[in-house]
Amino acid sequence: MQIRRLGERKRGENEKFRAYLKRHNFVERRYKRIAEEIAGQIDCTACANCCKVATAQVSDRDVERLAKYLGMREREVLSEYTEVSEDEGRILKRNENGCVFLDGNLCSVYEARPDTCKDFPHLVHGTGSFLSRMWKMADRACYCPIVYNALEAYKEEAGFRTLAG
Template identity: 50%
Template structure:
């Protein structure tokens, strides 16, 4: 299993077009989803997210009202203070956790999440292979991009391409 983050980036980018073709190919074939979930569980079990934290560095975290309430409670912050210190807007004017391209999420310290017990649902579910609603097929649209930085997604896609005997 590939875990080196530099290799993941290089291989994920190299295989991006192939992974897009796989996503399209998957839509025109029928498979038992259970085998995809089993593969996702195996990859999750084999990879230590604490040695990675790439999702906290790379992705935007959209906030729901529930996320906001949970974080405000955890931090003991008023809504005004919370929005001033920890929230910005994305290109669609939706509230996301404050972040920079250099440091990632405002709550990331090294590879540690400093608000782990109150982290947003999106963080808890990432990379959305095992958690969250919807079929795996419906979640596939973001996977080729995620495979360029997330070891779980990269290895899962490789496993699933093998299981389905996908040929380029």
């Protein structure tokens, strides 16, 4: 995966950039617009790396929605499709291809997917502040082309290269 090499090469710089952003004023809406523009240029169905690589946390509401969609009882959804991780709480089960609901490059429960999947990669939408969501971006830049390109564009927008070298 070429994106992994690129992301890893930039990991140190991306971590520095996050620290830089915390110390500088920035207009969040501009960053969101940049991310939206980049997302609009990328075909997620040709990628699906997030579903292959990242874990997806599920809330009670997500389980309720999945149960309705799948015509199952909530407790069946819980036992069949979810597990509890020590670090992340309840997450969707995974197999050797990634998320249990991933079918090829497509989500088999797309209309009922968990909120975290809808918000991914959490640049435009998500829980918590924009800055608080930035802490995972150096990792995400190693598999998500939207994040990789957005961070590069953010650095330009913030004048990071000229100031931080």
